[in-house]
Amino acid sequence: MLAAANIRKNKSQAGSLLLFVLIAVLFLNIGLVLLLNFDKFFDTRAEQRHTPHLTILQKAEYTNEDQLDWLKRYPGVKETEKLAVLADYGEYFMHGSKNVASIIFQNTNGSSSMNPFMLVGESLPLEDNSIYVPYMMKAAGDYRLGDDYRLNFDGQELHFTIAGFTEEITFGALMSDLYRFYVSDRAFAALSAQFPDSQSYLQTVRMEESRLGTQAQLDYEKAFYHTEEMKNISSPFVFALSYNAAKEARSTVSITAMLITAFAIIMLFVSLIVIHFGIVNNIDESMTNIGALKAIGYKNSQIMLSIVLQFSSIALAGGLIGIAVSQLMLPILATIMESQSALIWKPGLDAALAFKSLLFIILLVLAVSLWAVKRIFKLHPLIALRGGLHTHSFKRNMLLLEQTRGPLPFILAMKQLVQSKKQAVMVIVIIAAMSFASVAGMSVYYNIGVKPDVFLSMIAGENADAALVLKDRSRTDNVVRNLQQRPEVRKAFGYQHISLVSENIDVSGFITKDFEQREVNMLFEGRYPKHDNEVAVGYTFAVSAGKEIGDAVMVNAGGQEKEFIITGFIQSMSSGGLNMMMTYDGILTIKPDFTFDQICVYLASGTDATALIQSVKAAEGNIFSYAVNTKELIRTQFSQIGDIFAVVAAGMLAVTLLVVLLILYMVIKTMILRKKRELGLQKALGFTTFQLMNQTAFHYTPIILIGTLLGSLGGYFSLNPILSLFMRGAGIVKTNLPAPTAWTIITCIALTCLAYLVSMLISWRIRKISPYSLISE
Structure with a gap:
């Protein structure tokens, strides 16, 4: 009764405290649901779709039956599959802007048993000029059924009519660089004839546990790409994608969840301070009443319990309302997240998580309340009846009015x-x-x-104004020289990503002739490699291998292995920090035929990158797999x-x-x-x-x-x-x-x-x- 009376007496205070707790619980429940339940949803959906734990895409000329046999015999493998597809570098368009990716064409009759194509929403039958596109094109690109869809594939422009949208687990997230499109059998046959060099195979594997896919990927690359037989092949078109990598492509959801959860913790901290202030203020305002209650026989515990119940009940009400509101907001947030995850997720009520969140907050409120009301024990009834006044105050009088100047x-x-x-x-x-x-x-x-720009450089490394990828590597040096002679080009140089193995760890190698030409500083300790026996390595690799600057590491590429000296540590989110920088002269010592097919171009101020790309294409001809305005x-x-x-x-x-x-x-x-x-x-x-x-x-x-x-x-x-x-x-x-x-x-x-x-x-x-x-x- 005392608790209810206090709430009725201080309705505005109760309303304010309720709002504080409501907001804290609202953000906490949303953050925890996103943080804990999206991964569960992804795993559940992946199992429902029979998603592979390892996906290997490679050109037909590099594929043989020994590879599939090796996968079948690999420990932990339960199921394998091999499908003929068309795959090459290409460009897709969203909101009128060009985006670079590796494009996969697959016919619907050749749909795999692992992660088979599944249409989302309304669809039309496939015809010769129609196509099923990833759902991301609808969620992030605002495409609709019947829209014209343009693709650049291996340097040639293609047009289709959108007949439907597919749900993709392995491919298709916004941060992915692999996208799969489905066409009719006749269209697939026509494309196969048009692009004979793009004939590829998609090999998929399911294992006893999804986490085993990462190690299987490393062992596969060591067995077939870091071998003596492959030493004369410069970076074949091959992609190996583990289950964990497909999940990490949706990392924006986790980052958002952590941000919201951190804010919820701050709000919870604020709420507890406000509750403590409210209790202290309540005691001060009700000092005379507390003295009267003590005088007529109320125990300290009864008075304290009434105050604790007052604030705990407010917290409980605020928590329940906060959970209810969060359930209304979660579907809205999930819809916004679709543009990044390319998955339709409808989060329901997680009763267990909501109960734990609410219980945690109530316990914190109880603890703060008990801490705040303990002063009632020391409060004598007579002192309370006097309003808490023990004696006269002899504190120093600050800012004397007759001496202090000002308004x-x-x-x-x-x-x-x-x-x-x-x-x-x-x-x-x-x-x-x-x-x-x-x-x-x-x-x-x-x-x-x-x-x-800076955030992207942490993810991808170098961030030039334009990026060019050539079909024929033998023409790279000539194209670089031609670019360097253009007045609108500040600098142009070859810059390649290549797969390497070092200390039994699969690393992503960054290769260029002179690292001083780069404009993104990835180095945080030491220096860049200069000589053919030096490398700079990523932080995660250094920790995993237990290496320091000055230590030696063995690096394998194309079956040849050599010792390199670590000159510095670099940082990049690419490949989770498993990175390595090596000079062009250095890679030639273990892969003698290596040549660049990727060119970074930096432009003079005021130069239009798109116009430059068109000019270069006109001058050089149809020699590019893709050429992209990086800023766009x-x-x-x-x-x-x-x-x-x-x-x-x-x-x-x-x-x-x-x-x-x-x-x-x-x-x-x-x-x-x-x-x-x-x-x-x-x-x-x-x-x-x-x-x-x-x-x-x-x-x-x-x-x-x-x-x-x-x-x-x-x-x-x-x-x-x-x-x-x-x-x-x-x-x-x-x-x-x-x-x-x-x-x-x-x-x-x-x-x-x-x-x-x-x-x-x-x-x-x-x-x-x-x-x-x-x-x-």
Whole structure:
């Protein structure tokens, strides 16, 4: 009864606390569902679709029956399959922009038993000029049934009519570089005749456990591509994709989930501080009532229990509503995520997870409540009846009015600030925490959705203005020379990715003649390799192999092995940090016939990359598998991911504004109630309502400013250290993402101005109270 009476007495406080808990539970449940349940959904869906644990795509000329026999005999393999497909480098289009990928054509009658084609939504029968495209083209590209669909395949432009969309587990995510398209048997036969050099085989494997696919991939490459027989073949068209790699292509979901969960933890921390403040304030306001209850025989435990029940019931109600609201928002977020994952996921209610989240929060609230009410034990009834006054206060009188110069309302506000240090610290901590979360969230969005160049360099490495891939490697040097002679080209050089094996670890090798030409600094310790016996290695590889700078490593390519010296450590999310940099002269010592087929092109300021590509194609002829405007490619691919983080960042900022409003409402209302007599005296002495409002606003505005500055500076300067800590497992040791300075400054100014305006509005209630009523009450 006491708990219910207290809630009825302080409805506004109860409503504010309920909102705090509601928001914390809302974000926590959404974050945990995304973090824990999407992977479960992916695994369940993969099993339903009979998804392979290892997929190997290679040209027909490099494929033989021995490879399939080897896969069948490999330990842990339960099922294998081999399908004839067409595969080559190509380009697809989304929102009018060109994107680079490896394109696979497969006929529907040749559909595999592993991950067979499955249509999503409405579809039409396949005809000679129609095609089934991955669902990602609809979710991220806004294509519709019956639309014209353009593909560039092996340098030639093809047009189809979209007849349906397919669900793809292994291929088809936004961050994937492999896309599979289905055509009719007649169309497949025509394409096979048109592109004889693109004849390929898709070999798929299911194992006893999905995690075994990664090791099987390494062993397969060692058995068939790092051999003496393959030493005279420069980087054949081959892709080996494990089950884990297909899952990692949907990593944006996990990153978003971690961001939301981290924000939820901050909100939970804020909620607990507010609850502690609410309990302390409740005890102070009800001091006389507590003394009366003690005097008539109520036990300490009964009074404490009533307060604990009051706040626990508010937390329970807020938690239940938060879970309900999160269930309404999850389908919306899942739909937004489809543009990246290319999977239709409809998250339902996870009762067990919701119960655990709610129980965790209730236990925390109980602990904080018990900690806050323990002062009731020491409260004597007589002291409580006197309003908690033990004796007279002999504290130093700060900011004497007759000696301190300045506007009187401002001086009085500063005196109040000095007298309420604990409350000021609480507000500063809360505002700092919320500002930190907002600035961090905006910084992540800025680096992914607005200026993703630096973030992309961590993922993919070199990020040139244009990238060219040639069909005939023998023409690469001539094309590079021609490019270097163009006035609009700053520099052009060969830059190749190649698969290597070192210390029994499959690594992705970056090869170029001079690493000083690169404009993306992947090095975080040591130096780049210069000589033919030197390499720089990724952080994850160095940890796995137990190597330091100056140590020797054995590197295998094409069946030949040689010892190299480590000169530096590099960082890249590509291949999870299992990377290696080697000079052109170095790769020739173990793969003598190696030549480049990929060219990085950097342009002079103001040069249109698309126009340059068209000019180069016209001059060189049909010699390119693909040629792409890299900046345009980034903008297209990352616009979808940027939209996801924009929603998250906007949500964080909106919640921060709401928290500022609620905190100011609670503390200002409490202050007005506590200082009724003082305000009445000031009005009687001639202070106007506007002066008293300004006095209140000046009291809290500096506090908000300090909290905003501390939190914003913390978010600004700690972004990279925190990201480095979380991304170390992915191969990134030192991030260098630029924080948006202008956005941070605007956030500080906006929150401070908002605090002043809101303080003035909340203090407006003073105008309705006369000096007589303030004094008499």
